[in-house]
Amino acid sequence: MSSKQLALAVTVASVLSAPAMAADWFIGGGVGAQQNTYKGAGQGVDPEFNNDYFSIKERENDAVYEVRAGAYLNDNNRIYTTYSYNSDDLAKQQSLLLSYDYLLGLDASNKLNWFVGATAGVNHVSPDTSYLSSKDRFVWGGQTGLMYKINDNLSSEIGYRYLKQDYDAGISTDAGSASFSLDDSQQVYLSVDYRF
Template structure:
């Protein structure tokens, strides 16, 4: 829990201080592919069965933030995903460090940290919807098309905390969403 608290505190502190240092604000969107890793464990009549499975589907994102300078940006993201098992809505706060790969900083490699909250709504009636803490990181390449427009391709990994346990006279069930991985293509507009 200490790691989660430290990551969340660092992201929040950076986001709160952003308006005093802000140089360029931006809004944007992204579309991509999301893979969720689920685990289930059932115990019935003394017999335990475990299963690990992955669900894959499209992911859609809207975001807004600011470039603090040429090498630092902070932003918030709303993300939506619906696969065969559940629907997810995420609210994330992120920080990226940008490393210029050319003389004019048109092409940048970015690496950063993310923390936030995800609302998971499983389609199964016996499983409840839940808000959970998520944290992770992202990396990718950003290309500055013009002073106002940029595009990027990225990869994000999120550690999920969705964990549900239930039991009755017949046995017990434990179900969890372990992690989420996203690959996305985004476009941002600076103003």
């Protein structure tokens, strides 16, 4: 079993076991900024460019929107699933992620918590060109940030998430060939959750 399959299996097993252990369920949503790192390479058959090889690396920044639901298993552990949407100049992405966080109280009342965790899931990438096809790909990574408990039902957090992407595509025509990949995504987000 590959490390990707193992990470996904552990995350899925944790989420599926939540109903038996969960103390507090929550739902929420957030907004933020996402930076995507794209890479491309190719070789054109054009006498003007002498059949030159080209290579690019570009970072695109745009908004990310998310909704999520999960459970606090106790004061220090939570699991949740997140749907997020991001669109930039090169592609649209929709992600379904399963995450686990460990929370560490930073004050006596546990109102302010630092969290760190792992994420795995599926990302649907739709490039903004008819030459490349849309694909579902495995993503994995981690997140960290600060969560503040406003009252018994509301909390807010600011976080950072890194996702390793696995999207690769290529085209080949009489004029040449090119490859395109989405290497990774980084998110900074602000969210609000309702606990019930």
